[in-house]
Amino acid sequence: MSTSRRSHRKTRTGCNNCKRRKIKCGEERPACTNCTRHSIQCDFVGTPSATTSASPGNLQTPDTDHPDSTPSVPANGATQGELPNYLVNGNALSLNLVHLELLHNFTTSTSFTLSQNPLLRTLWRINVPQIGLSYTFVMHGILSLSALHLAHFRSDRRSFYLSCAQAEHETALRAASSILPNITEDNCSALYVFAAITCVFAWASPRKPGDFLLITNDGIAEWLILFRGTRSIIDLSPEMLFNGPLGPMFRSGARAIHGHNYAINGDDHLAELRHFIEATKPDQAAMCIYNKCIEELAKSFAAVYGRDVSLFESGNVFVWLYQVESEYLMLLSKRTPEALAIFAYFCVLIKQLEFNWWIEGMSSRLISNIFYLLDEDHRLWIRWPMEEVGWIPH
Structure with missing residues (x-):
């Protein structure tokens, strides 16, 4: 008995994947059944007006210069009962x-x-x-x-x-x-x-x-x-x-700022720093700036230092840095020992936040920077911050 070979109509509009595999493409949109079954990206060509490809990382948008090439699209991006044009054109997988x-x-x-x-x-x-x-x-x-x-x-x-x-x-x-x-x-x-x-x-x-x-x-x-x-x-x-x-x-x-009026911490370390600074006899204007910085820093210590992390917000740590006078930052940029030492004490507060990945190790790096900017005598001023941060000089 002779068997006749069943013929099938060739198509020129199927996807390239089916053409390479020499199988009939169902031409389903936006991805044909064969490509969907094999979990591969379908590059269905469809009609010539849909061959424009999207650039990597971007979704295809309708060609507004040639309105006849695509259906009229209302505000929601799709015609009644049809997919949005970028899906019809087969570029839905062009995502970054x-x-x-x-x-x-x-x-x-x-x-x-x-x-x-x-x-x-x-x-x-x-x-x-x-x-x-x-x-x-x-x-x-x-x-x-x-x-x-x-x-x-x-x-x-x-x-x-x-x-x-x-x-x-x-x-x-x-x-x-x-x-x-x-x-x-x-x-x-x-x-x-x-x-x-x-x-x-x-x-x-x-x-x-x-x-x-x-x-x-x-x-x-x-x-x-x-x-x-x-x-x-x-x-x-x-x-x-x-x-x-x-x-x-x-x-x-x-x-956080307005409620930052905690009683000054009874710790003597900041008082000792104030004593060190006064002994250097800076000019009156500078001493006023240093005193105000230490006073505000003492409030931050009362709010944050030694408290359970669940009892303070990350922003409480940075209140001092947010409020500090611009004149202090000028003294800091001039590398005055007094300004550097005050910032070393602020590093102790930063240490309280170092359970966060984004600030991990920052206090040690800052203390290191300050330590090597100070001379031997002034390095003694920051012994307590160094110990609290746990940083040891090389």
């Missing part, structure tokens, strides 16, 4: 998976490490990414911080994540710098949160031995200038920030 991984890590992990306050954790997890959807420099900042977080814990891919972090942050910095001179009601929240992200990024970035963290040849460190810059943003637009998407963060910070 690294960005998705970094954003997922930020919302499920990194955001929970940026505050002890449950309300502020939610703000970092929800509100901040929402701002990033409107301001790409914020989104790039979010991704850079998430990449640093992964690099800290994923040693097997550390180099990859560090390169991602650097690239994302540089992209964000270029965009943010262009609008920083023009703070408005619309962009003030975005600029503030990016400045905050950049501070954490600077603290979390890997350091080489010998890197300065407080004083450089050009003056005080860039991260300290940036931290103080956040105060400038607040001073320019306080009402807009308090009523914007970051409102809970600012109201919490205001409570």
Whole structure:
């Protein structure tokens, strides 16, 4: 008995995967059944008008220059009963998976490490990414911080994540710098949160031995200038920030500052530092600045030092640095022993936060920097901070 060979109609519009395998393509959209079954990306060609491909990392959008090539698309991006055009064209898989991984890590992990306050954790997890959807420099900042977080814990891919972090942050910095001179009601929240992200990024970035963290040849460190810059943003637009998407963060910070009137800690260490400074007989103006810094630092010690971590917010540690007078920072940039010694005592408070990955080891690096900027006599002034931080000179 002779058997006749069953013929089938060849198609020129199937996907390339089916053509290479020499099997009939069902031409289902956006992915044919064969490709779906084998879990491979379908490059279904379809009609000639759908052959335009999307660039890597971007979703395909309709060709507005040739409206006849695609169906009319209403506000929701799809015709009645049809898929959005970028899905019809078969480019739904053209996603930047690294960005998705970094954003997922930020919302499920990194955001929970940026505050002890449950309300502020939610703000970092929800509100901040929402701002990033409107301001790409914020989104790039979010991704850079998430990449640093992964690099800290994923040693097997550390180099990859560090390169991602650097690239994302540089992209964000270029965009943010262009609008920083023009703070408005619309962009003030975005600029503030990016400045905050950049501070954490600077603290979390890997350091080489010998890197300065407080004083450089050009003056005080860039991260300290940036931290103080956040105060400038607040001073320019306080009402807009308090009523914007970051409102809970600012109201919490205001409570920390106004409630920072704890009784002065009975510890004698700061009193001893004041005695050391008075013995050097600085001029009256400088002594007033040093006294005020020590007085405010004593309040921070009462609020934070020796207390259970659940009883204070991370922001309480930085209240002193936020409030300190600009004249003190000028003295610090001049490397006066008195200003350096006061900052060494502040390092003891930073140590209280070092259960967080993004600030781990910062107190030791700062103390090291200060120690080697002081002469032998003034190094005796900071023995107690060195012991509390646990740093030992080489």
